[in-house]
Amino acid sequence: MENTGGLDILVLAVHPDDAELSCGGTILKHVAMGRKVGVVDLTRGELGTRGTPETREAEARDAGEILGLTVRENLAMRDGFFRNDEAHQLKIIEVIRRYRPEIVITNALHDRHPDHGRAGNLVNDAVFLAGLVKIATEEGGRPQLPHRPRLLLQFIQDYYIKPDIVVDVSDHWEQKVAAIKAFRSQFHNESYTEKEPQTYISTPDFLRYIEARGREYGKYIGAKYAEGYTCRRLLGVDDLFALK
Secondary structure (H helix, E strand, O other), rough: OOOOOOOOEEEEOOOOOHHHHHHHHHHHHHHHOOOEEEEEEEEEOOOOOOOOOOHHHHHHHHHHHOOOOOEEEEEEOOOHHHHOHHHHHHHHHHHHHHHHOOOOEEEOOOOOHHHHHHHHHHOOOOOOOOOOOOOOOOOOEHHHHHOOOOEEEEEEOOOOOOEEEEEOHHHHHHHHHHHHOOOOOOOOOOOOOOOOOOOOOOOOHHHHHHHHHHHHHHOOOOOEEEEEEEEEOOOOOOOOHHOO
């Protein structure tokens, strides 16, 4: 998953597996269209009850292969304790300027897990700041050029949030589920035999909930499955017939 240039879509997700759960179908759909998509996980998920940072890193690699990512990396911020401050904003700015995506997708702005909202707001701030000329960042000893993506979306996670847009991912749902199940330590997977505590997300019911959410969003656009997103600004289209 080596990057060979700029990305069309960059997913900035706080925990390994957030991208797979919330926008895996959207990633797969755009990769199938020939778009370059990358995921940068902010933390290693080291506070998770099950698994270890090392197992989750291996799982993220496996999931990335299933998704067809151009690049996946991890910023190793402190799980649970990162902040929306200058130091962390600069890390995100450097990533945005490195990959120069047209579209950024990130965490929900308010959710059950406090990391989700904090990460969503961190990325929202960094996306704006990445376009400011007077903020200097470097890579490999060379100055980076400013870059502001043209669109920033937040995916929807545990809490129900009415989406501003939904994306039909029906043709890619089974592959999305396979990418989720690549995180064998986190979600119900009969091949995972380690003796660990059961958690909210490790039960079979959690995957049924993910399917139910996908079916619910799909219903509104006449699709079997869809993924929903919010946006802090008004969205526009130039072709009404492209809308479902």
